[in-house]
Amino acid sequence: MVEDNEPMPWLLPAPADFRARLKALPAPDEAALRGLAAYALDVGQLGRLSKLVANQFEALRKTSGLSALRLGLVSSHTTDFILDALPATGLRHGVLLSCATTPYGQVAQSVMEASSPLAGQVDVVLFALDPYMLGLAAPRLDRDEGAKAVDRAITMLKSLSDGARRVIGAACALTTLPPPADPLFGDLDTRTPGTPRWMINRYNERLAAEVLGPGDLLIDVADLACSVGLARWHDARVWHSGKLPFALEFTPIYADHVCRGLGAFRGKARKCLVLDLDNTLWGGVIGDDGLEGIKIGQGMRPGKPTPPSNPMR
Amino acid sequence: MDRADIIKRIEPVMRDVFDDDEIRYRDDLSASDVEDWDSLSHIRLIVAVEKAFRVRFTSTEMETFNSVGDLVDAVARKTV
Numbered sequence: 001m002v003e004d005n006e007p008m009p010w011l012l013p014a015p016a017d018f019r020a021r022l023k024a025l026p027a028p029d030e031a032a033l034r035g036l037a038a039y040a041l042d043v044g045q046l047g048r049l050s051k052l053v054a055n056q057f058e059a060l061r062k063t064s065g066l067s068a069l070r071l072g073l074v075s076s077h078t079t080d081f082i083l084d085a086l087p088a089t090g091l092r093h094g095v096l097l098s099c100a101t102t103p104y105g106q107v108a109q110s111v112m113e114a115s116s117p118l119a120g121q122v123d124v125v126l127f128a129l130d131p132y133m134l135g136l137a138a139p140r141l142d143r144d145e146g147a148k149a150v151d152r153a154i155t156m157l158k159s160l161s162d163g164a165r166r167v168i169g170a171a172c173a174l175t176t177l178p179p180p181a182d183p184l185f186g187d188l189d190t191r192t193p194g195t196p197r198w199m200i201n202r203y204n205e206r207l208a209a210e211v212l213g214p215g216d217l218l219i220d221v222a223d224l225a226c227s228v229g230l231a232r233w234h235d236a237r238v239w240h241s242g243k244l245p246f247a248l249e250f251t252p253i254y255a256d257h258v259c260r261g262l263g264a265f266r267g268k269a270r271k272c273l274v275l276d277l278d279n280t281l282w283g284g285v286i287g288d289d290g291l292e293g294i295k296i297g298q299g300m301r302p303g304k305p306t307p308p309s310n311p312m313r
Numbered sequence: 314m315d316r317a318d319i320i321k322r323i324e325p326v327m328r329d330v331f332d333d334d335e336i337r338y339r340d341d342l343s344a345s346d347v348e349d350w351d352s353l354s355h356i357r358l359i360v361a362v363e364k365a366f367r368v369r370f371t372s373t374e375m376e377t378f379n380s381v382g383d384l385v386d387a388v389a390r391k392t393v
Contacts, residue, residue, distance in 0.1 A: 019329070044330055044357065080353050237372045238360075242352055248360045 007228060007253040011040035018045055028056040030064040037091035043081055043251040049088035057098060066096035067266040072122035072170060073101040074110045074160075076133035078243040081251055082258075089255040093263030104243070107133065112163035118170070124217070124265065125164040126173040126258060127157070130245050136177070136199045139184055146194030150202045157211050165213065173217040173261060176204040178225030178246070181234040217261040224250075224257050314392040319366070319385050326365050327381065330358045340382030359384070366392060 015021065018036070025032050033056075036049060053060065061068050071086065073079055083099050090097035100122055102110040110116050111125060118125065131137035134153040140146045161172045177200045183189045189197040204222050212218055225233035228250060235247035246254065263269060278285045283295035324338045331349050344350040350358075355378075362384055363369055368391040370378075378384050 019332070044332070044361070048332055078353065081357070237370075237375055238356055240372060241375055242356050244356065248356060249364070 007250060008040045008256060011038065014039040014041050014045055019048070022048055022052060025052065028059040028063065030060065030066065033060075034091050037088055041088065041252060043085055043248060046088040046252060046255065047081075047084035049091070050084055050086065053087040053091065053096070054098075057096070060096055064096065066091065066094055067268060068096045068098070069124065069262055069266055070122040071097055071099045071173075071262065072110075072118040072125045072164075072168065073099060073128060074107050074118075074125055074164075075101070075104045075128035076107055076130050077104055077128070077239075077245045079104065079128055081244065081248065082128065082255060085251050085255040086258065089252070089259040090262065092256065093259040094268035095259060095262050095266055097259070097262070107160060108163075111160050111168055114167055116168065118168050120169050122168060122170050124173050124262065125168055125170045126175070126219070127160065127164075128175060128245070129157075129177075131177055131180075131196060131200060134177070134203070136203055137180075137196055139195055140199070141192075141194040144193075146199050147202075149194075150199050150206065153199075153203050154206050154210060157207065161211055161213065161216070171215045171217065171265070172213065173219055173258065174207055174212060175219045176207060176222035178222045178233055179230060181230040217265055219258055219261050221254070221257070224253065228253070314366075314389065316385055316389055319388050319392070322365060323362060323381065323385060323388070326361050327358065330354060330361050338381060340385070341380050342382075343380040362388065368392065 018039070018041070021036060025036075033049070033053065039045075041049065060066060069090070073083060073086075079101060083101060086099055087097045100118060102117060107127075107129065110118055113119075134156065135149050136153055140149045157174070161174065164170050164172050179197045179200050183197065184195045185192055189195040190201065192198055200222075208218060225246065233246050233250060235244070238244040238248060278287075278294075281296075284293055286294050320338050324336075327336050327338065328334055331347055331354065333347070333349070336347065339346075344355065356375075359370060359375055359378065366388050368388060370387060374387055378387070
C-alpha cells in the first residue's frame with residue numbers, strides 16, 4: 001500500500017482541495033495547470049486534470065509554451081487508465097499531449113495497415129506490450145525453445161516498430177518488460193534458459209540493442225518496476241479482473257516515465273545542477289533543520305566553507 | 314471499525330473516484346446506478362478503498378463486490 005506521494009517522493013503531496021482548485025480554473029491558464037500537475041497526483045486526480053487539458057487543448061496549443069505532441073498508444077492489455085493519466089503528466093514535462101489508441105488485441109493492425117486510424121495522425125507510437133502477447137510468459141524449457149521464443153518476440157517487435165515508422169510515420173517509444181515477481185526455480189531462474197525471467201531479460205537486452213532505432217525512445221519499465229519492487233508492481237488481481245498490466249497505484253509514476261521521454265523527444269529535457277551545501281555554505285542540514293534552522297554567517301561553525309581543493313565538492 | 318464509521322469515510326472516496334459531489338451512499342448502490350461506474354472505475358474504487366482503510370482484498374472478494382454495501386461489509390470484516 002503506498003502513501004500519498006510515496007512512489008514519487010520528489011513531488012509534494014496533492015493538496016486536499018485539489019478538486020476545488022481544478023474547478024476554479026475555467027480559462028486556460030498554463031502556469032496554474034502546470035502548478036497542479038507538479039503535485040504527486042493519484043490516478044483519479046490525473047484523470048480529471050487530463051480532461052481539463054483535453055477541453056482546453058486548442059487554446060493551450062495556441063497560447064502556451066507547451067510543446068504539442070500526438071501520441072498513439074498501441075497495447076496488448078487495458079490502457080484506458082494510462083491514457084487518462086498521460087495528458088496531465090505531460091504538463092509536468094512541458095508537453096501538451098493528445099492521445100489516440102486502438103482496441104487492445106489489434107496491435108499488428110494498428111501499426112501495419114495503412115487504414116489504421118493512427119496513420120499520419122501521431123508523432124510517437126508507444127508500444128505497451130506484455131509477456132503473454134509476446135509469448136514470453138510461459139516457461140519453455142525444452143532445448144533451445146527459450147531462445148527461439150525470444151527470437152520470435154524480437155522479430156515481432158521489429159515488424160511492429162518498422163510498421164510504426166513506415167506506415168504510421170511516427171517514432172517508436174518501446175518499453176522493456178518487467179521480470180515476473182514469482183520465480184519458477186528461485187535463484188536459478190536467471191541462468192536457466194526458458195524460464196520467463198531468463199527470456200524477459202534477454203528480450204529486454206535485445207530490444208535495446210537490435211530494435212531501437214535512431215529517434216526512438218526507450219521507456220525502461222523493467223527498471224521502474226524493479227525500483228518500486230516487483231512484488232508490488234505486479235498485481236495478479238487487477239490483471240485477471242481487468243487486464244491491467246501493473247498495480248493501479250503505479251500509474252502516475254509509469255506516466256511520469258513515459259512523459260519524461262516524450263519531453264526529451266521534444267527537447268524539453270532539463271539540466272539541473274544540484275549542490276549539497278549542508279555544513280558548507282551554511283551550518284546545519286537544511287532537510288532536517290528547515291530553512292529557519294540553518295546557520296548562515298561568516299565563519300559559522302560547522303558552516304565553514306569546505307576548501308575548494310576538495311574535488312568532491 | 315463499525316459500519317457507520319466506514320460508510321462515513323467511504324462516501325468521500327466514492328465522490329473522489331466518480332468525480333461526483335452529489336453521490337450518496339446506499340447499501341445497494343451499484344454500477345447500474347452510477348453512469349461512470351465501468352469495469353475500470355470499479356477497480357479504481359476498490360483500490361481507493363484499500364488505500365483509505367489500509368486493507369487488501371483478495372481476488373475472490375473483488376469478484377463478489379456487487380454493491381457498495383458489499384465493500385463496506387468486507388472492510389468491516391478486515392478492520393475488527
